[in-house]
Amino acid sequence: MLRRSLGRHHIFDACYVLNLDRRRDRWAHVQRQIARVGLEKFIQPPAKVTRVSGVDGNSLDVEALHKDGVITDLGYTRFLLPTEEKLFGMDLTRGAIGCALGHRKIWEMIVAQRRTCAxxxxDDVEFHHKFGRLLGPLWKRVPADWGIVHLGGLDLLASEKPPRPFIDDGIRLAYQGHRELTAYVIHHISAKRCLELSTPMTWQVDTHISNIVESDPEAQDKYIADPKMYVFQPSLAIQITSFGTDVQKRPSENPSLEDAARRMREFIGGGTSVR
Incomplete structure (x- = not known):
C-alpha cells in the first residue's frame, strides 16, 4: 500500500507542470495559480514544482509515428480526416498527439523516480479559491486503493444517469465518461500502467487510460478500474479555455463566458461539466 501523505502538511513527493516552450504566457499563468493557493506547502522537500517541456505537436512527423507503430492504422486514418469530420475530444490532432507524448514523458519520470504521490x-489549470483549505482534509479521505486521483474533470456521460454516489464526502469514483488530465495525482505503479495503455494511439490519451471499467449497479454505470480512478467533487481544479487549445479540433466560441460558467457550476455549485 502506498503512503498517502508524507508529513503533517505534505502530500506530494513531486509536482510536474507540462508546458510548451513557446507558451510562456501559460507558464506565467500557472506560476500565479501555484502561488495564489500556496501549493508548495503541500510538496515534501526537497521536491519542488518542476516544469516539464511539452511536446509540440506542430513539430511532429505524424506519418513517421504511424510507421513506427506509435499510432494505429485507425488512429492515423482518422487523424487525416477533415477537421469537421473528427470526433470532438476523441480523435487525434497534432496537439493531442503532443499532449499524449508530454504526459508519457512525465509518467516515465515518475516511474524512474518511483514517486508515490506525484x-x-x-498549464491552463485554475485552482478552486479555497484550494489551500480543502485539499488536506479531502486527501485524508482518499481510499487506499487509489491509482489516480483527479482534482476535477469533465463527466461526459453523466446525463440521464442517477446522481453519482460518493465514496466519502467530496470524493467519488471516476466513471467511464471522465475526461481531462488538467490536474491529477498519480504514483509510479499507475504511471507504468498508463504507459502500457496509452500506446499505440488510436484516440486522445485520456480515452486510452480510461478504457478498463467495472460495473457499479448503484450508479447504473461503469467506473474506471485500472488504474482505479477517483475524482474530487466539487472540483478543486478546472481547465480554462481562454488560452485557446492545440488539442481539440476547435476552440471555445466564448472563452470568458465558458470559464465563468464552469467556475460557477463546479467551484460554487459543486456540479460537473460536459463539453
Missing amino acids: LVLE
Whole structure:
C-alpha cells in the first residue's frame, strides 16, 4: 500500500507542470495559480514544482509515428480526416498527439523516480479559491486503493444517469465518461500502467487510460478500474479555455463566458461539466 501523505502538511513527493516552450504566457499563468493557493506547502522537500517541456505537436512527423507503430492504422486514418469530420475530444490532432507524448514523458519520470504521490498539472489549470483549505482534509479521505486521483474533470456521460454516489464526502469514483488530465495525482505503479495503455494511439490519451471499467449497479454505470480512478467533487481544479487549445479540433466560441460558467457550476455549485 502506498503512503498517502508524507508529513503533517505534505502530500506530494513531486509536482510536474507540462508546458510548451513557446507558451510562456501559460507558464506565467500557472506560476500565479501555484502561488495564489500556496501549493508548495503541500510538496515534501526537497521536491519542488518542476516544469516539464511539452511536446509540440506542430513539430511532429505524424506519418513517421504511424510507421513506427506509435499510432494505429485507425488512429492515423482518422487523424487525416477533415477537421469537421473528427470526433470532438476523441480523435487525434497534432496537439493531442503532443499532449499524449508530454504526459508519457512525465509518467516515465515518475516511474524512474518511483514517486508515490506525484501531482501533475497542465498549464491552463485554475485552482478552486479555497484550494489551500480543502485539499488536506479531502486527501485524508482518499481510499487506499487509489491509482489516480483527479482534482476535477469533465463527466461526459453523466446525463440521464442517477446522481453519482460518493465514496466519502467530496470524493467519488471516476466513471467511464471522465475526461481531462488538467490536474491529477498519480504514483509510479499507475504511471507504468498508463504507459502500457496509452500506446499505440488510436484516440486522445485520456480515452486510452480510461478504457478498463467495472460495473457499479448503484450508479447504473461503469467506473474506471485500472488504474482505479477517483475524482474530487466539487472540483478543486478546472481547465480554462481562454488560452485557446492545440488539442481539440476547435476552440471555445466564448472563452470568458465558458470559464465563468464552469467556475460557477463546479467551484460554487459543486456540479460537473460536459463539453
